[in-house]
Amino acid sequence: MQQPIAAAPDEAAANAAFRHEYWSSRLAFVLAASGSAVGLGNVWKFPYITGEHGGGAFVLVYLACIAVIGVPVMMAEVLIGRRGGESPVGSMRHLAHQERRTQLWQAAGWFGVVGSFLILSFYSVIGGWALAYAWFALSGTFGSATGGGGEGTAANIKAIFDGLLADPGALVGWHTAFMALTIGIVAGGVKGGLERAATLMMPGLFLLLLFLVGYAAVTTGSFGRGLAFMFSPDFSELTWDAVLVALGHAFFSLSLGMGIMAAYGSYLPRHISIGQAAIVISALDTAVALLAGICIFPIVFAFGLEPGAGPGLVFVTLPIAFGEMPGGGVIVGTIFFLFIIFAALTSSISLLEPTVELLQQRRVRRGVAAVAAGVVIWALGIASALSFNAWSDIPVFGKSIFDALDFLTANIMLPLGALLLAVFAGWAMSRRSTAEELELGEGLPYRLWRFMIRYVSPVAILLVFIYNLA
């Protein structure tokens, strides 16, 4: 690593050379950040981990984590990015210097770069599943699988999923296509790429989920059971492991802990309220996750599937609904998976962006940076893809490579990264700097935030860790 002080003027010059882009409006920022937050985490991961951890009590803990820890940490990350004005690594260096703290704080930025690489490597494999499913929907596969209805339906749909997982060539191919799309959008830049991608897709996904909730309510006959599973908590089922998963997923779903919201915050013009934006983004993200659960669980119960079926849950439930729709659900199914792909892309580009911003600050051209980082991530992702078939018996800490990466990032790295950023914003940064950046004045809202970020978030994260070790 370079000498921070000596490198500063150099760095500043490099910044001045490339930093001319900002979000064009508050709405653009909220949409892009929501685009990062809303993704496979909401539609794919939230339902299956809710299923694995028994439903209601897990959902309640998750909601508490979002409100009490997620929102304050998101505000902290965005304020660090806007005040630092650079990539997460650069911002931490800059702010540590400004606040006269040790340059070791930069490590939090590097930690985020490594974490984003790991997350994107397996995220892209699931993004590939969504691509494959859009193709299946379009080619009428679900309609023929559910053809006669009745007994065989769930088994046929499950066979499609198992067939995809068993095929290394297909998984790697779809993963490659997804990474190529991600790299292409990021190479397009903040306004041309990130912003444009987010503006169209979010509202569409929302409407389609509402439609599917209506479908689940009217046709499955198990709507009440699905709702009860999600919303009537049974705390006797709740374990500390489940609390850790809920906490980790709150960070995963809100894209926190890896400096991503800091990178997006660095493109945020002044005089946009960070607190309001954080609340809107978190609310949207939560709404999409809950809607996804509300359409999936009634189908699970109606067709005698297992709520704890694991990562395939959304892929073995919703296609049943599509297949049973008139015309085999070709149109609705295709549109639905297209929206999932869009939601996944607005998240995957955010995982690549901080690294690209960092490389740009070292004078690498945007397109070159996107391709270079993307290819490394793509190569890493092959290990996850193969862990579903050819490499399924290579265990890492007793899990498959995919599961181990998911556990390491979501349950360990994201909470740790969030802890570092919370401690930095709450303890290393002066009261004056954070108050000025949040523009909340010195009244109750600011004091509440500062209390949460100094005490509640760090203590809660540490407690959950300690209980899991014990």
Ligand code: PHE
């Ligand atoms: N929040 C994204 C989702 O829910 C995933 C993500 C995680 C994106 C971490 C960025 C950082 O799909």
